[in-house]
Amino acid sequence: MKRLLFALSAVLAVCVASCSDSDPVVTKITPSSTTGDFFTLPSGYEAADSAIMTIKNIATGVETTYEVAKTVPSIVVEDGLYDISLTVYTTRSIGNNASVQQVLRDIKSNVKVSGGTLELTFSPVAVVAGQGFLFAEVCLAPKLADGVKTDLYSSWFRIVNSSADTLDTDGLCIIQSKFVTNQKCDFTPDIMSEAVAVDAIYRIPATGLRVAPGETILIADQAINHQETNALSFDLSNADFEWYDETGKNLDIDNPDVPNMERVYCNTKTVWVPNSQGNKVFGLAFISTDDEEYLEKYVYDYSWIIVAPDIEQEKKGSCYMVPNDWIVDCITFSPSTLYKWNITSSSLDAGYVSIGKTGADKDRLGKSARRKVQDGKFVDTNDSSNDFDVVEADPAYQF
Secondary structure (H helix, E strand, O other): OOOEEEEEEEOOHHHOOOOOOOOOOEEEEEEOOOOOOOOOOOOOEEEEEEEEEEEEEOOOOOEEEEEOOOOOOOEEEEOEEEEEEEEEEEEEEEEOOEEEEEEEEEEEEEEEEOOOEEEEEEOOEEOOOOOOEEEEEEEOOOOOOOOOOOOOOOOEEEEEEOOOOOEEOOOEEEEEEOOOOOOOOOOEOOOOOOEEEEEEEEEOOOOOOEEOOOOEEEEEOOOOEHHHOOOOOOEOOOOOEEEOOOOOOOOOOOOOOOOEEEEEEEOOOOOOOOOOOOOOEEEEEEOOOOHHHHHHHOEEEEEEEEEEOOEEEEEEEEEEEEEHHHEEEEEEEOOOOOOOOOOOOOOOOOOOEOOOOOOOOHHHOOEEEEEOEEOOEEOOOOOHHHHEEEEEOOOOOOO
């Protein structure tokens, strides 16, 4: 983790001859480095174009910004309570002599500035730049033609840029929840207000693909023409990305013309197939740390109690968690007759969408959850019940 350190040193009233008893007490903010080297860029970042520190007085609401990348600022503030943020504008190489702009940021909230010396450590990380990315359509399983018993690898996610800006897809992840909506348990500790327990995370690699406002990308399990083996399935050979899992027995199929997503974590050692019963949550997220640190620090060990006639037994489990702050969109599924609870904070999703009455309902096959469009805008109320329609799936649907 790259760090930026500032020391906040008090300016004593006795040093200011003109001070009176009514003068506000002030604190001088100076960087710990006297060389002007405020930070070291993470690997892959070529240059820092600029860096801005923003200081907001919580009591008055007044914000002041300072350029801190090229000069050592002299910042004096009245003692009080502040929100202090650091924003670093950088350039990151993506290979083939190409690069993209990236913003790193860290925010310290409710910082008490008072006489004496206060040191703050800033750890700027990549900003979640894709707040405009939303699930446009999600299909978990196709219909089956006569004589076809299974078609496991035809699921797909269509993602739209709902913002007014062109967005970079690099680093955008698809996550799948660990828990299910049709079985309620009191998991301890309860992290729902802070994070989502997950059993799969797959990330779009650094390709430099940018998505214009209103445009979509298609992410497929296997980016092939599935209609060749199941006439009622989908042709996904033109997908923008696919996830491919290497196994000893080569169980997966890789389309060499379609970039593979990066496997950050998955609870299966073989091939990940997204839950097709429609009882989990899928999310879009940006993991704001490197993989090594993530896999070390974001383990979620939990327990729950199984209660049955004459039996009460504690069970334990372990998975990974993704902080809610990293999640830019999610969709919750539940069979309509089996719904028990939502497994995310209501700030992420206040409802659910049903593609079938039960997890084994054959009518769910070939159905998708498609985001509504109203007055030319994608509906996004963080309530899957309100935001999606259940329709016949179509990966080429024109919004």
